[in-house]
Every structure is written in C-alpha cells, then in structure tokens.
Amino acid sequence: xxxxxxxxxxxxxxxxxxxxxxxxxxxxxxxxxxxxxxxxxxxxxxxxxxxxxxxxxxxxxxxxxxxxxxxxxxxxxxxxxxxxxxxxxxxxxxxxxxxxxxxxxxxxxxxxxxxxxxxxxxxxxxxxxxxxxxxxxxxxxxxxxxxxxxxxxxxxxxxxxxxxxxxxxxxxxxxxxxxxxxxxxxxxxxxxxxxxxxxxxxxxxxx
Ligand SMILES: Cc1cc2nc3c(=O)[nH]c(=O)nc-3n(C[C@H](O)[C@H](O)[C@H](O)COP(=O)(O)O)c2cc1C
Numbered sequence: 001x002x003x004x005x006x007x008x009x010x011x012x013x014x015x016x017x018x019x020x021x022x023x024x025x026x027x028x029x030x031x032x033x034x035x036x037x038x039x040x041x042x043x044x045x046x047x048x049x050x051x052x053x054x055x056x057x058x059x060x061x062x063x064x065x066x067x068x069x070x071x072x073x074x075x076x077x078x079x080x081x082x083x084x085x086x087x088x089x090x091x092x093x094x095x096x097x098x099x100x101x102x103x104x105x106x107x108x109x110x111x112x113x114x115x116x117x118x119x120x121x122x123x124x125x126x127x128x129x130x131x132x133x134x135x136x137x138x139x140x141x142x143x144x145x146x147x148x149x150x151x152x153x154x155x156x157x158x159x160x161x162x163x164x165x166x167x168x169x170x171x172x173x174x175x176x177x178x179x180x181x182x183x184x185x186x187x188x189x190x191x192x193x194x195x196x197x198x199x200x201x202x203x204x205x206x207x
Contacts (some may be wrong), residue, residue, distance in 0.1 A: 001032045001033065001077045001078075001178075001181050001182070001186065001205035002032065002033040002034060002035065002075075002076055002077055002078075002139070003024075003027055003032055003033070003034040003035075003076060003077060003078040003079065003080060003177060003181075004034070004035055004037060004072050004073055004075075004076035004078070004079050004080070005020045005023060005024060005034055005035065005036045005078070005079075005081075005082065006037050006038065006039065006069060006078060006080070006081045006082065006094075006097075007020055007036055007037065007038045007039065008034075008039055008081060008082055008083040008084070008085075008090070008091055008094030008098075009038075009082070009083070009091060009094075009119070010040075010041035010091070010093060011045070011084075012038050012041075014084070014119075014156075014157060015035065015084065015119040015152065015154050015155070015156065015157055015159070015160045016082040016083065016084050016119045017036065017038070017082075017087065017157070018116070018119075018152070018154075018157040018160040018161060019082055019117050019119050019151075019152045019160060019166070019167075019170055020036050020080065020082045020117060022034070022167050022170045022171060022174075023080055023115075023170050023171075023173060023174045023177075024036060024174075025174075026171040026174035026175060026178075027174045027177065027178055028105045030174065030175060030179075030182075031178065031182075032078075032174075032178045032181060035072070035076075037065070037068075037069065037072060039064075039065050039069070039094060039097050040064070040065060041093070042064065043064070044065075044066075044093045044096040045061055045064070045096060045100070046095075046096045046100075046198070047099040047100045047103055053100075053103055053104035053105070054104050055104065056104065057070060057074075057104055057105040057107075057108050058070060058105070058196070059100045059101075060076075061100070063095070065097065066097055066101055068099045069101045070101055070105045070108075071196065073101070073105070073108075073109055074105070074108050074109070075084075076112065077113075077181055078112055078113045078115075078144075078177050078180075078181055079109070079112055079113075079114040079136075079140075079141070080115045080116075080117060080177070081094075081098070081114070081115075081116055081117070081132055081135070082098075082113070082116075082117040082118070082119065082121070082175075083116070083117075083118055083128055083132060084118070084120065085118055085119065085120035085121075085123075085124040085125055085127075085128045087124070088123065088124030088127050088128070089124065089127055089128055089131060090128055090131050090132060092093055098132075098135055101109050102135050102138070102139060106135070106138060106139035107139075109139045109140075109141055109179045110139060110140035110141065110191065110194075111140060111141070111142070111191045112141050113141065113142045113143075113144045113177055113180045113181060114135075114136040114141040114142070114143060114144065115143065115144040115145075115150060115173050115177060116128075116129050116132030116133050116136070116137075116150060116171065117150045117151065117152075117166060117173070117195065118132070118149075118150065118151040118152075119151065119152050119153075119154065119160065119195050120151065120153060121153065121154065121155045122134070122153070125149065125151040125153075126149060128151075129149045129150065129151060133164060142178060142180065144173055144177045145173070145176060146169045146170070146172040146173040146176060147168070147169055147172050148165070148169045149169075149191060150169055150170060150173050151166060151169070152166035152167065152169075152170070153166060157186040160166045
C-alpha cells in the first residue's frame with residue numbers, strides 16, 4: 001500500500017512539507033509507504049477549459065507536473081494534498097494544478113481515500129481545508145478525518161513542529177488513512193458498479 005502526498009507549497013521544505021512529513025512518518029509506523037511529491041515553484045497554467053482531457057485522463061499541457069500528478073494518483077492507494085493558506089484559500093499554483101488534475105481524471109481516482117492538510121500563519125485554514133475537500137467529494141474519494149480539521153499553524157517549520165495539537169491531528173489522520181486502507185485490503189471488496197453519470201447543467205430540457 002502506498003499513499004501519495006502532494007506538497008502544494010512553493011517551498012520545497014517549508015511548513016506544508018513539515019506537516020506532510022509528520023503524516024508520512026506516521027503512515028510508515030503503520031506499515032504504509034508514502035511519497036511526497038512537490039509541485040515546484042515554476043509557472044503553472046490554470047485550466048483553460050479546452051476539454052482536451054475529456055476521456056483521456058491527461059492534460060494537453062505537458063510542461064509542468066500535472067500529468068505526473070495524475071499518473072501518481074492513479075498508481076497510489078490513497079492521497080493527501082497539502083496547501084499553504086494564501087489569502088484565506090488554496091495557494092494559487094496548487095489551485096491551478098488541482099483544477100487540471102481533477103477536471104477529467106477524477107473519475108480514475110474513485111474510492112481512493114483522501115485527506116487535505118493546510119498550513120497557515122494565522123487564519124483562513126477552514127476555508128482552505130473545505131476547498132481542498134471539494135476535489136475529493138466530487139471524485140467519490142472517501143475523505144479521511146481526524147480529531148480536528150487537519151491543519152498546522154506557523155510561518156516556519158520550527159513553529160509548525162511546536163504546534164503540538166496540529167501535529168497530533170496529522171498523526172491521527174495518518175492512522176485513520178492506514179486503518180481504512182488496511183480494512184479495505186482485508187475485506188477484499190470491489191467497488192459497486194456505477195450508474196452512467198447524469199449531467200444536466202440546470203437548464204430545462206425540451207420534453
Ligand atoms: C501570498 C501569501 C498569502 C498568505 N495568506 C495567508 C492567509 O490568508 N492566512 C494565513 O494565516 N497565512 C497566510 N500566509 C502565510 C502562509 O500560509 C504560511 O506561512 C504557511 O505556513 C507557509 O507554508 P509553506 O512554508 O509550506 O509555504 C500567506 C503567505 C503568502 C506568501
């Protein structure tokens with residue numbers, strides 16, 4: 001079993017990385033392998049809604065980490081996405097990545113347990129946490145919870161490490177992720193067959 005942890009900060013080893021490292025260490029204790037994938041700090045396009053990805057599970061743009069993220073999520077058993085809070089929301093680079101990763105490929109991520117982790121200096125963690133969870137709940141990904149909303153406070157890694165409650169919350173989300181993955185493996189259950197998706201765009205169809 002393996003879990004992919006996406007570090008959506010422009011800092012490779014900043015606060016978000018410190019938070020994700022705590023999750024990774026606890027997963028390892030529970031016998032689950034993991035990998036932290038940094039999205040980098042180079043330019044990332046937003047989604048241009050060209051719909052080229054539809055049915056392909058790949059973005060038409062190949063000059064950043066988006067297609068790598070899609071392939072790695074498909075290969076993983078579980079997913080954790082970490083974001084610093086920027087103006088009360090998801091950091092811009094990560095938002096661009098996630099919109100393009102999930103637009104079509106979300107159908108390939110169904111039933112993979114997922115968790116959001118946020119890192120902020122002071123405020124906006126709740127909004128950011130909710131916004132990240134939207135990607136999972138539109139994708140049939142079971143959301144893994146903890147004893148609080150998964151977040152840490154700090155502007156530097158040493159401040160994050162001093163956030164004892166935040167770090168404990170992250171260890172528990174790792175435990176719950178490992179538990180869910182191991183339950184699923186032990187039960188050997190396959191997902192139910194799905195209905196073809198209905199999509200109506202809220203217009204009134206001609207009857
Ligand atoms: C553009 C920008 C906007 C930010 N907005 C917020 C904010 O709304 N609330 C907050 O608490 N911290 C805010 N911060 C601080 C970061 O969220 C915080 O330092 C975070 O822990 C950094 O994580 P990192 O080291 O992984 O990049 C902002 C930082 C930047 C660069």
